[in-house]
Amino acid sequence: MTTTAETLLAAYETGLRGRPPQGLLPWGAVVERDGPLVRMHYGTHGTVDHRHGLPCDDLPRLVRRQRDVFAERGEPAEWKVHSHDAPELAEALCAAGFTPGRPRSLLVADLAEVAVDADIPAAGDVCSGTRIRSHLFGRDQGAERVRRLAAAAPEQRRPLAELEADGKARAVGPEMEVLALEGGGRVLDALWIEKVSGTDFASIGGLTGPRPDLLAAAASWAAGRRFSVRGPSTPRFLVAEAGGTLAPVYTAAGFHEVAQVVTYRWAPPGEPARERPAKQLLDDPEHDAIWKRFEKRFEVTYETAHRGITEPPGAVTWHLAAVDDRDDALLAEVEAVIARGIRRCGRPGDRLYCLKWYISGSRLDPTRTGGPGQPRWSAYAYLVDEPVIQVTADLRMGTYGNFQEASLCVFGADLVAEVEDDLTRLLGTVLRRDGRPVGNVWTFGPADPTGAVG
Numbered sequence: 001m002t003t004t005a006e007t008l009l010a011a012y013e014t015g016l017r018g019r020p021p022q023g024l025l026p027w028g029a030v031v032e033r034d035g036p037l038v039r040m041h042y043g044t045h046g047t048v049d050h051r052h053g054l055p056c057d058d059l060p061r062l063v064r065r066q067r068d069v070f071a072e073r074g075e076p077a078e079w080k081v082h083s084h085d086a087p088e089l090a091e092a093l094c095a096a097g098f099t100p101g102r103p104r105s106l107l108v109a110d111l112a113e114v115a116v117d118a119d120i121p122a123a124g125d126v127c128s129g130t131r132i133r134s135h136l137f138g139r140d141q142g143a144e145r146v147r148r149l150a151a152a153a154p155e156q157r158r159p160l161a162e163l164e165a166d167g168k169a170r171a172v173g174p175e176m177e178v179l180a181l182e183g184g185g186r187v188l189d190a191l192w193i194e195k196v197s198g199t200d201f202a203s204i205g206g207l208t209g210p211r212p213d214l215l216a217a218a219a220s221w222a223a224g225r226r227f228s229v230r231g232p233s234t235p236r237f238l239v240a241e242a243g244g245t246l247a248p249v250y251t252a253a254g255f256h257e258v259a260q261v262v263t264y265r266w267a268p269p270g271e272p273a274r275e276r277p278a279k280q281l282l283d284d285p286e287h288d289a290i291w292k293r294f295e296k297r298f299e300v301t302y303e304t305a306h307r308g309i310t311e312p313p314g315a316v317t318w319h320l321a322a323v324d325d326r327d328d329a330l331l332a333e334v335e336a337v338i339a340r341g342i343r344r345c346g347r348p349g350d351r352l353y354c355l356k357w358y359i360s361g362s363r364l365d366p367t368r369t370g371g372p373g374q375p376r377w378s379a380y381a382y383l384v385d386e387p388v389i390q391v392t393a394d395l396r397m398g399t400y401g402n403f404q405e406a407s408l409c410v411f412g413a414d415l416v417a418e419v420e421d422d423l424t425r426l427l428g429t430v431l432r433r434d435g436r437p438v439g440n441v442w443t444f445g446p447a448d449p450t451g452a453v454g
Helices: 005-015 059-073 087-095 141-152 160-165 212-222 247-252 285-298 329-345 413-427
Strands: 030-034 037-041 046-050 077-082 104-110 130-134 176-183 186-195 201-207 237-242 256-266 278-281 316-319 352-356 359-364 388-392 398-402 407-411
Touching (some): 037 059, 046 059, 059 087, 130 212, 176 212, 237 247, 329 413, 407 413
Antiparallel strands (some): 030 037, 186 201, 278 359, 398 407
16 A cells, blocks of 8 residues: 555654754754754754744744844854745745745655665676766765766755765764766766654755666665665655656655745855864865874874874873773863863864874864854863874864873963963873973872872
8 A cells, every 4th residue: 555645744744844853963063942943053054944833923033033043153044944834934034034945846755665676786787887886975086976966966955065064973873875876987876865863764865867776776775775784773764855857756766745845045144154163084185184294293103103292392291090991080171171272272264183093083163163052072182092183284282192101292382371280280290391201200190289299
């Protein structure tokens, strides 16, 4: 028995719409609730979502309040309105300066009714002349073409650039995938899809061309049959948005058009931020570039990391022998001191990198991270089982955590001045200054308030 459009719309309304995200938040994002609304702030832009049946009482004030919040943050805003929403919402948005885009079809399918076992050309199948393979977080030429195709594709549910910016952590489940159809040695078209944590849905962000085989591949991925290891749960429904020549491709594959959706947009004066406040670094060229500059400047490699870095003039190093594990309360205090110091010393446009050898790193803007209403501070200064580096792009300040020596080096005059007193209070006598021992090699741990030496 085929699932009806009414049943699919009801599942979409109750299971997906107007819900705050669950599980891991996208990198650099903040979620806030305002009564019946859910706001997502990405630093570069923001979105508003709501359930069907939004109260019509004083809608103009509610809409203006959202606009003003985005104005304070300097973020453009997007608000999706469905064809079955009360007409007063669209009127209030227009009155507040929002501009509607083109209508798109809201498409929902029961996964069991989509041809997940269709004759899909697999990654190694070259006999058919085409193949489908993953391009998630790729850095080869094919992946770059996927990104160009996605950027040129008509507006759909969610841009590929946003999916990638969310970070690899959500892909481990796996929670997201990018599938590309290749033929003749080049990428022909692509599709990107993500599981929506805490729901029965997988969401197709977009499709670059009318390719039924990519939709079948997406259904196979969601069902855990191909292209990935089965995740913790199998979605029951697929959702997408499309218009023009793409919508009929979905309906032919088993999707139902359950509504129309229009995105209303508003932008504050000025130029919005081009980057999220925080980002996970994977195959990014900047990740390799900062590594090479750091290793050259501080004369350290993975093979010599146990001996530490060449500590520059003004650097101060403390012993961390008192820290037993990564959940140690003392380490939490140390991290808070370091983060506070870096934020105070941060300059507009700063990039702080958190790096580990042969492991993906991260980047954050210390002036836009870790404060009230901002994304969490994602960097850290010390690990108990591997060396870790924090450093600004200009290499002027940062930290080096050497777990084998159980030491923490802080460099950069401004940063040292901010944190020295607090770290000495927490960790005890200084171990080295300017890279040279200061005669306290065997005096570790917090200072005795009586003045006695340990």
